[in-house]
Amino acid sequence: MQSILICGGGTAGWMTALYLSHLYNRVEHRVDIQLIESSAQPPVGVGEATVHGIRHFLQLLSINEAEFMQATDATFKLGIEFINWKKAQNGQTHSYWHPFDFQTPEVNGMDLAHCWLSQTHKVQDYAHSVSISPFLAKRGKAPKFVEMADYQAPIPYAYHFDAGKLAEYLKKLAVRRGVKHQVADITHVQVSTDATVKKITGIDTSIGRLTADMYFDCTGFRGMLMQALESNNQDNAENEWVDWSSELLCDRALAVQTQYPQGQAPALHTQAIAMNNGWRWRIGLQNRIGNGYVYSSQFCTEEQAAEELSQALNLPDNTEFKSLKMRIGHRKQSWLGNCCAIGLSSGFIEPLESTGIYLIEAGLRLFGEYAQSGNLPLIQQHYNRILNDIYADLKSFIVLxxxxxxxxxxxxxxxxxxxxxxxxxxxxxxxxxxHKVIESSDFLAQKSVLFNQINYRFVVYGMGHLPQQPFVGVNPPAQQQLLAQMAAFCQQQPDRHPSQMQLLGL
Incomplete structure (x- = not known):
């Protein structure tokens, strides 16, 4: 392979460009990489939160963390607070946390979940009993210290950022590293007429025909390259779209930006607040707040959603929203012939757990692992199977x-x-x-696990679904002592951390 053409910019396109540049050209220039993006089709640009794996991806690409955060107005993200997902209890709005903690299964030989479940009268909810992240967030404290290296911290974290500024920042880096960039509109995708060979032979654009050995489809929900390949493919059953719109009903979103009230600092967590027909996000960046309503068109019109969001945010009547239609599901084959779909052109699970950028990373990392091998049909078969399993895993967790x-x-x-x-x-x-505690062994038969027993505990226990019979610990006094030590740690440790504002230099 001597040349690659990436069709589409935005976060998916420029992450792809940087990753492929790292994969093939970080030591010496081996592959020509070109990206074209349309002037008429702006990127979606509303994905402003991530899971903590993004740190490792940025580190892999040798991106300076402070520079990245400054360029994208980024803030730290310690987890998600879910608000109003259950009925009010004793007149109090229900809420729970899903932090990024990767807790070891045991502390001093005891599992913290076992300790918490064994309490007859639970003093705090599950997340506040086993995680420091909610306490750091409440006090505006950063997860790391000033002297720590890029992407290193005792507390796992992700980011909130401006998606538009992220794409621009990644673009500058990619071009600086040798990726060729052109603004061009795709007019036609040329596909081989040979039924036995599924491949793209060229892309007709507003600047002429472009060809490459390998193509990446980053054209968003349109999936222009994949659509052309699939329409030319005789084996329709093999390439059908896996439609999950009947299982995940939220298929529309309205987004709007608001300003901080005087003196309010950016939050260190995403808020997912349940609404009448879906949920809304609240994401704090350095300079503004990102808001959006993810709703189901089956139960709600865009006008009704706009009115509901306006009331929730106390917005003026003439407020304009960015509207987005989401195609929920995924392609059975995201790598077909000489084309690989990355991002929305591959698939999309609604953004409740901020997995959109993770799916971009997953597709690219898998490609990096598999593209170095021979026997292309076998490699593609395994690539697509693994990616399908990842989508299925994420779908189940969101439905939960x-x-x-x-x-x-x-x-x-x-x-x-x-x-x-x-x-x-x-x-x-x-x-x-x-009947039992959620354990790692429950997931052994799963083909792909992004969200494991730790994540499921936060959601299931946070929503109040506990084992029916009282849980008896192996050593109740020692378990309660461990919980008390954890509580003291969560109260005292934040004092040692700098504030987020201090660490960001704001």
Whole structure:
């Protein structure tokens, strides 16, 4: 392979460009890499939160963390706070945290979840009993110290950032590292007429025909290159789109930016606040707040969603929103012939757990591992199977958030009361977890696990779904002592951390 053409810019396109430049040209120039993006099709640009794996991806690409955060107005993200996903309890709005903690299974030989479940009267909710992240966030404290190296910290973290500024920053880096950039509109995708060979032979654009040995489709939900390949493919069953719109109902989003009230500092966590027909996000950047309403068009019109979001944010009547239609599901084959789909052109799971950029990373890392080998049909088969398993894993975890809710105040929420049994694996787990602690062994049969027992504990226990019978610990006094030590640590340790504002130099 001597040449690569990436079609589409935005976060997906420029992450692809930088990764491929690192993969092939970091020691010496081996492959010509070109990216074209349309002037008429702006990128989606509303994905402003990530999971903590993004740190390792940026570190792999030798990106300076402070420079990246300054260029993208980034803030630290310690997790997600879910608000109003259950009925109010004792007049109090329900909320729980899903932090990024990768807790070791045991502390002093004891599992913190076992310790918490063994309490007869639980003093705090699960996340506040086992994680320091909510305490750091409440006090505006950064997860790392000033003297620490890029991407290193005792507390796992991700970022909030301006997606548009991220794409521009990555573009500058990629061009500086030798990626050729052109503004061009795709007019036609040339595909081989030989039924036995699935490959793109050229891209007709507003600046002429472009050719390459390998193509990357980063054209978003349109998936222009993949659509052309699939329409030329005789084996339709093999390439059908896996449609999850009946399992994940939220297929629309409205986004709007607001300013901070006087004196308010950026939060260190994403808020996911349940609404009548979906949920809204609140993401604090250095200079503004990103807001959006992810809703189901089956239960709500865009006008109704705009009114509901306006009321929640107390916005003027003439506020303009950015509107987005989301295609929920994924391609069975994201790598087909000489084309690989990355980002939205490959698939999309609604943004409840901020997995959009993770899926870009996953597709690129997999390509990097598999593209170095021979026997292309076999390599592509395994690549696509693994990516499909990743999508299925993420889908189940997102569905979990909805089916645990007891809300019945709208048709949208009443719908979820009937959906538990549509995911056999989730149904089996929830039955099992009525009788035992969520453990790593429960996931051994899973083909792909981004979210493991640690993540499931935060959501399931945060939503109040605990084992039915009282849990008896092996050493109750020692377990309660460990919880007390954890509580003291969470109260005292934040004092040692600098504030986020101090670390960002704001």
């Amino acid at each position: 958030h909805y089916i645990l809710s007891d809300r019945d105040d709208s048709k949208f929420w009443r719908f979820w009361q009937t959906q538990r049994y549509r995911d056999p694996q989730l149904d089996a787990w929830l039955d099992l977890w009525q």
